[in-house]
Amino acid sequence: MWQSYIKQxxxxxxxxxxxxxxxxxxxxxxVEKLAEFTELAKMDVPPVRITEEHLTAFLKxxxxxxxxxxxxxxxxxGIKAFYKYLLLENEITDDPTELLxxxxxxxxxxxxxxxxxxxxxxxxxxxxTPEGTRxxxxxxxxxxxxxxxxxxxGLQLTHCYFDIGFLRILGKGDKVRLVPIGKEAIKYTQLxxxxxxxxxxxxxxxxxIVFLNRRGAQLTRVMIxxxxxxxxxxxxxxxxxxxxTFRHSFATHLIEGGASLRAVQEMLGHESITTTEIYTHxxxxxxxxxxxxxxxxx
Numbered sequence: 001m002w003q004s005y006i007k008q009x010x011x012x013x014x015x016x017x018x019x020x021x022x023x024x025x026x027x028x029x030x031v032e033k034l035a036e037f038t039e040l041a042k043m044d045v046p047p048v049r050i051t052e053e054h055l056t057a058f059l060k061x062x063x064x065x066x067x068x069x070x071x072x073x074x075x076x077x078g079i080k081a082f083y084k085y086l087l088l089e090n091e092i093t094d095d096p097t098e099l100l101x102x103x104x105x106x107x108x109x110x111x112x113x114x115x116x117x118x119x120x121x122x123x124x125x126x127x128x129t130p131e132g133t134r135x136x137x138x139x140x141x142x143x144x145x146x147x148x149x150x151x152x153x154g155l156q157l158t159h160c161y162f163d164i165g166f167l168r169i170l171g172k173g174d175k176v177r178l179v180p181i182g183k184e185a186i187k188y189t190q191l192x193x194x195x196x197x198x199x200x201x202x203x204x205x206x207x208x209i210v211f212l213n214r215r216g217a218q219l220t221r222v223m224i225x226x227x228x229x230x231x232x233x234x235x236x237x238x239x240x241x242x243x244x245t246f247r248h249s250f251a252t253h254l255i256e257g258g259a260s261l262r263a264v265q266e267m268l269g270h271e272s273i274t275t276t277e278i279y280t281h282x283x284x285x286x287x288x289x290x291x292x293x294x295x296x297x298x
Contacts, residue, residue: 030078
């Protein structure tokens with residue numbers, strides 16, 4: 001029931017408003033994300049019956065996925081354009097977006113990095129040192145797979161399936177999920193394992209832990225925070241950067257690139273978006289395809 005409206009909206013943008021192809025695609029993607037959300041949440045509601053409450057729930061969901069406020073605001077602008085079109089065509093009499101406020105943009109820079117900023121940080125790492133090799137692998141994994149910092153520090157060697165491109169992650173509440181890992185992250189993690197970690201003698205309780213300090217012990221959350229802050233400063237990044245910044249960037253870049261909301265939700269290890277059972281198992285090949293197709297370093 002959404003596709004016919006979206007198709008007509010696309011024609012309107014292209015023919016009557018004469019927008020560029022990229023702008024048309026961006027607007028259409030915004031509306032398609034809303035349509036996908038209504039399906040995930042089992043709302044069973046056509047676009048002409050969407051209310052302000054539905055839209056508020058949609059924005060809340062985007063926020064929970066980690067999408068930055070400015071990205072939410074940009075997506076909302078596309079949805080507002082869609083409902084202005086429906087008003088123009090007399091498909092609706094009231095605009096559900098009229099009283100909807102855009103997500104409040106923080107005064108400081110948003111907690112998300114552009115792909116170019118991530119590249120700048122990676123370039124600022126001294127790869128000639130063992131710690132540099134390890135730190136490159138850590139940042140690649142954080143950004144490639146959207147892990148929480150505790151999931152990164154607790155990552156186990158026996159849970160890395162590089163041959164099929166997946167990590168087995170033990171998340172919040174001891175819930176296990178499979179997360180795709182990109183080729184670049186595999187490349188630099190394998191480099192670290194072969195040339196740095198193999199030279200260490202792991203502590204007794206860290207034999208199966210991937211990332212270790214120079215004494216062979218498991219890294220702490222604080223160590224990861226300090227390391228990332230130091231690299232951000234060396235790269236000249238003015239934003240407040242933490243391990244969670246890469247999780248937010250992972251989600252934002254995938255969603256803005258066109259990835260499925262449900263796939264991103266599963267990869268992040270989030271709960272269902274409503275109390276309705278919608279948290280279904282996704283095929284591993286599909287998750288791998290999402291990373292390959294939509295992640296900048298997939």
